[in-house]
Amino acid sequence: EAQVTQNPRYLITVTGKKLTVTCSQNMNHEYMSWYRQDPGLGLRQIYYSMNVEVTDKGDVPEGYKVSRKEKRNFPLILESPSPNQTSLYFCASFPRQGLTYEQYFGPGTRLTVT
Amino acid sequence: GQNIDQPTEMTATEGAIVQINCTYQTSGFNGLFWYQQHAGEAPTFLSYNVLDGLEEKGRFSSFLSRSKGYSYLLLKELQMKDSASYLCAVRDLIKAAGNKLTFGGGTRVLVKP
Numbered sequence: 001e002a003q004v005t006q007n008p009r010y011l012i013t014v015t016g017k018k019l020t021v022t023c024s025q026n027m028n029h030e031y032m033s034w035y036r037q038d039p040g041l042g043l044r045q046i047y048y049s050m051n052v053e054v055t056d057k058g059d060v061p062e063g064y065k066v067s068r069k070e071k072r073n074f075p076l077i078l079e080s081p082s083p084n085q086t087s088l089y090f091c092a093s094f095p096r097q098g099l100t101y102e103q104y105f106g107p108g109t110r111l112t113v114t
Numbered sequence: 115g116q117n118i119d120q121p122t123e124m125t126a127t128e129g130a131i132v133q134i135n136c137t138y139q140t141s142g143f144n145g146l147f148w149y150q151q152h153a154g155e156a157p158t159f160l161s162y163n164v165l166d167g168l169e170e171k172g173r174f175s176s177f178l179s180r181s182k183g184y185s186y187l188l189l190k191e192l193q194m195k196d197s198a199s200y201l202c203a204v205r206d207l208i209k210a211a212g213n214k215l216t217f218g219g220g221t222r223v224l225v226k227p
Contacts, residue, residue: 048214
């Protein structure tokens with residue numbers, strides 16, 4: 001089954017404790033993105049990647065890091081989480097070639113930083 | 115930059131039609147997407163418009179006017195399961211290679227019996 005997976009689905013952590021949210025896709029897509037979703041603000045792009053070892057900042061990259069060492073994986077790293085990073089996070093992937101460039105979203109990771 | 119506006123909430127009756135408008139201002143335009151999102155779940159793709167006109171897909175249709183910076187999503191024969199948020203998103207031409215999408219805040223549609 002074609003899918004994007006994220007882990008963990010739920011995470012409660014404390015300020016300053018480094019964490020990684022994993023994202024993996026099995027569709028051989030070149031492009032992958034990370035978004036955060038907050039009430040009233042919609043989905044905002046954090047980082048995206050056009051292919052292995054190629055990443056770029058989105059609209060709200062501060063406080064986040066990413067890496068793309070393999071095509072299927074695109075982890076999101078919070079080196080020193082803060083309460084303002086409490087949010088719902090989505091990973092997405094899509095192919096370089098396609099009629100619509102439809103993005104496939106993962107199930108989401110709900111992060112709470114206390 | 116981009117600015118995308120859509121109504122916050124709409125209410126409609128089962129079996130009726132609802133039209134969700136989306137206006138955008140963008141420095142570059144390379145397509146407009148509509149997504150459906152049920153509470154707590156991931157967005158799912160509904161439609162994509164890059165040329166002016168109407169795209170119909172079953173009970174859902176999407177319209178685009180690039181000169182007016184305007185799109186709408188039309189939901190016909192509403193069903194209770196259509197209660198969800200509907201997200202309008204514009205793809206940035208400047209960074210088309212990276213497929214940067216900017217999303218509106220979403221329109222929450224409540225379908226009543």
